[in-house]
Amino acid sequence: METTTKIRVLIAKPGLDGHDKGAKIVALALRDAGMEVIYSGLHQTLDQIIQTATQEAVDVIGLSIMSGAHLPICEKLMTMMKEKGLEDIRLTVGGVIPHQDIPRLRQIGVAAVFPGGTSFEDIVFGMNKLFE
Amino acid sequence: MGVAKYIKDEKGVIKEVIYQSGIKVKPAYGPEDLERAGFTYQKDLGAPGEFPFTRSLHPQSYRSRAWTTRQYTGFGTPEETNERFKLMIANGQNGLNVAFDLPTQMGYDSDHPLAEGEVGRVGMAIDSLKDFETAFAGIPLDRIGSGLTINAVATIMMAMYQAVAEKFGYSKDQISTTPQNDILKEMVGRGAWIFPVEHGVRLVGDSIEYAVKELPKSNPVSICGYHIRESGATPAQEIAYAFEIAKAYIDNVTQRGILPEAFVGRFSFNFNVYGNLWEQIAKFRAARKLWAKMLKNEYGVSDKKKLFLRGLFGGGGSGLTKEQPENNIMRGAYYALGAALSGAQTTALCSFDEAYTIPTPRSALLSLRTLEMLMDEVGLRDTVDPLAGSYFIETLTLEMEEKILEEMKEVQQMGGMTKCISNGLIQRKVSRQAYEYEKGLQSGEYRKVGLNPEASDQIAEKTNAGAVELHEYNEDWAKKSKANLKALRSTRNDKDVSDSLKALEKAAKGSDNVMPHLVKCCHAYATVGEMAGVFRQTFGEWKEPEFY
Numbered sequence: 001m002e003t004t005t006k007i008r009v010l011i012a013k014p015g016l017d018g019h020d021k022g023a024k025i026v027a028l029a030l031r032d033a034g035m036e037v038i039y040s041g042l043h044q045t046l047d048q049i050i051q052t053a054t055q056e057a058v059d060v061i062g063l064s065i066m067s068g069a070h071l072p073i074c075e076k077l078m079t080m081m082k083e084k085g086l087e088d089i090r091l092t093v094g095g096v097i098p099h100q101d102i103p104r105l106r107q108i109g110v111a112a113v114f115p116g117g118t119s120f121e122d123i124v125f126g127m128n129k130l131f132e
Numbered sequence: 133m134g135v136a137k138y139i140k141d142e143k144g145v146i147k148e149v150i151y152q153s154g155i156k157v158k159p160a161y162g163p164e165d166l167e168r169a170g171f172t173y174q175k176d177l178g179a180p181g182e183f184p185f186t187r188s189l190h191p192q193s194y195r196s197r198a199w200t201t202r203q204y205t206g207f208g209t210p211e212e213t214n215e216r217f218k219l220m221i222a223n224g225q226n227g228l229n230v231a232f233d234l235p236t237q238m239g240y241d242s243d244h245p246l247a248e249g250e251v252g253r254v255g256m257a258i259d260s261l262k263d264f265e266t267a268f269a270g271i272p273l274d275r276i277g278s279g280l281t282i283n284a285v286a287t288i289m290m291a292m293y294q295a296v297a298e299k300f301g302y303s304k305d306q307i308s309t310t311p312q313n314d315i316l317k318e319m320v321g322r323g324a325w326i327f328p329v330e331h332g333v334r335l336v337g338d339s340i341e342y343a344v345k346e347l348p349k350s351n352p353v354s355i356c357g358y359h360i361r362e363s364g365a366t367p368a369q370e371i372a373y374a375f376e377i378a379k380a381y382i383d384n385v386t387q388r389g390i391l392p393e394a395f396v397g398r399f400s401f402n403f404n405v406y407g408n409l410w411e412q413i414a415k416f417r418a419a420r421k422l423w424a425k426m427l428k429n430e431y432g433v434s435d436k437k438k439l440f441l442r443g444l445f446g447g448g449g450s451g452l453t454k455e456q457p458e459n460n461i462m463r464g465a466y467y468a469l470g471a472a473l474s475g476a477q478t479t480a481l482c483s484f485d486e487a488y489t490i491p492t493p494r495s496a497l498l499s500l501r502t503l504e505m506l507m508d509e510v511g512l513r514d515t516v517d518p519l520a521g522s523y524f525i526e527t528l529t530l531e532m533e534e535k536i537l538e539e540m541k542e543v544q545q546m547g548g549m550t551k552c553i554s555n556g557l558i559q560r561k562v563s564r565q566a567y568e569y570e571k572g573l574q575s576g577e578y579r580k581v582g583l584n585p586e587a588s589d590q591i592a593e594k595t596n597a598g599a600v601e602l603h604e605y606n607e608d609w610a611k612k613s614k615a616n617l618k619a620l621r622s623t624r625n626d627k628d629v630s631d632s633l634k635a636l637e638k639a640a641k642g643s644d645n646v647m648p649h650l651v652k653c654c655h656a657y658a659t660v661g662e663m664a665g666v667f668r669q670t671f672g673e674w675k676e677p678e679f680y
Contacts, residue, residue, distance in 0.1 A: 016250055017323070031680075
């Protein structure tokens with residue numbers, strides 16, 4: 001039988017937006033699904049997020065963005081991750097994300113997008129799928 | 133079926149109904165229920181406008197005056213916000229409810245690195261008094277009151293509002309502003325906090341003290357059960373936590389030697405209307421009664437008008453769905469009906485597209501029209517508290533009162549609200565509840581039309597915004613704000629700025645009230661970032677407790 005290690009996830013709230021209910025309940029759902037979940041807390045800079053992700057040796061970052069700034073934030077974070085040689089950490093994003101922005105996010109290199117309303121089941125499935 | 137738990141038998145007959153606050157509802161109610169609860173008209177209701185105000189704050193309620201409507205408005209630059217303000221006023225709105233962008237809420241100027249991508253996005257960008265001069269140009273500030281949705285830097289915006297009024301020739305005793313200014317709820321729900329708990333509460337105390345002495349028509353604090361409810365609290369907890377937060381502010385001010393009688397009449401509240409209709413109505417009736425009783429019995433307040441639970445009952449954001457957004461138009465109308473049946477004095481309604489975007493003029497107007505229909509077409513102004521005497525409503529109101537008291541007692545036993553928020557107890561509790569509720573929605577245990585169970589198959593379908601017109605972010609807002617800021621920095625009197633900021637720092641470090649110093653800073657065109665920067669250096673920043 002294959003030995004499985006737990007997926008380590010950093011749920012992070014970049015920027016100034018303080019609506020953290022979504023981030024917190026997704027953190028609880030992923031934890032209940034058996035993942036190791038670290039929650040960044042609010043008002044994080046992208047540098048802080050990268051630092052935490054490196055320190056905690058996470059497999060995936062889950063950004064929670066409600067302010068509408070998901071495109072510039074993801075683009076910048078992807079660039080920073082590449083510069084630091086962190087390409088093996090997957091970037092995912094959830095929050096208030098209009099449907100039409102999903103192709104653009106995927107193009108930037110975001111591994112999975114979970115717009116508000118995505119079920120916990122689908123998020124867990126999507127997260128697991130990244131590591132199959 | 134909404135936000136209550138319905139247990140049915142195999143034939144689909146409802147066997148049990150349990151509201152979120154934990155109240156079980158019977159199939160029918162009669163006089164025996166009121167008798168069992170010891171209900172009396174005099175003790176539990178009283179005439180409308182009489183203690184304990186369960187029925188209404190005013191004897192004639194909506195007959196003498198329909199509710200005040202305050203749709204939440206503001207985005208982009210002060211110029212654009214000013215246009216929207218004028219449009220809302222021309223359409224019959226009689227008070228403003230101002231939204232600020234996140235950099236402003238967090239005390240950063242538009243040219244701060246952390247403001248990048250956020251300038252003007254969720255509200256208007258304010259850097260200095262210059263921006264307020266533009267935003268409020270042509271608004272009769274002696275007639276139109278303004279709610280300011282600002283918390284961590286509420287003292288700064290309150291000072292700026294006074295400064296702009298003075299600049300336009302109004303005196304400070306003519307103006308009426310209600311800054312939200314409820315920092316403790318930010319720490320539970322909305323997240324726009326900056327300073328550690330004790331400093332945050334001190335600033336709230338300073339603004340209340342200042343309003344008592346200098347701003348007779350302003351209401352310095354609006355305590356928001358609203359956001360606590362949005363974060364996962366039950367309706368009973370929404371009221372209980374808001375009241376416990378109010379007590380924390382009252383205690384801060386009374387320690388300055390000011391009696392509650394002198395200021396509690398200026399408190400206002402902001403409560404949510406989404407959820408089960410009957411539970412909401414009972415919640416508001418019980419809340420009016422409990423607040424009045426608490427002030428009278430625990431704080432010795434005697435003036436009748438100071439016992440009023442004033443506030444905005446409205447919104448309903450968490451009840452809206454991203455799926456089939458047009459359903460939210462009807463949903464919002466029912467929430468507004470609940471607010472009207474509860475005797476809401478002031479109201480606002482989330483717009484149907486708000487789960488996606490900042491409301492467009494069209495959707496904001498639809499909300500305003502919904503509110504008008506209730507008052508002018510449907511008959512909600514006909515008579516005061518029309519549900520009074522209903523066996524069900526009166527029993528439920530009494531049960532709600534008990535639940536609220538239980539939740540308050542729990543907070544008190546854990547050391548009071550300031551402590552429960554400092555150590556994260558409340559945040560953990562409401563997050564856990566939000567998680568359980570969300571699971572219930574996803575499993576179909578809680579019915580939500582258009583969301584479950586029929587929409588559980590296709591993610592793509594669920595994320596389609598349908599008829600929602602998205603509010604586009606305009607990069608020019610940031611450019612314009614930054615250019616204005618640059619111009620301001622080169623034209624203002626630097627000595628006035630640095631002198632006023634130094635005086636502010638001295639007050640912040642000591643125990644002087646910061647408000648008069650902030651007014652001076654505003655008049656000198658110090659920026660929001662500079663004033664908040666003084667506080668940041670003096671107080672430090674809050675570190676969130678672990679939430680697991």
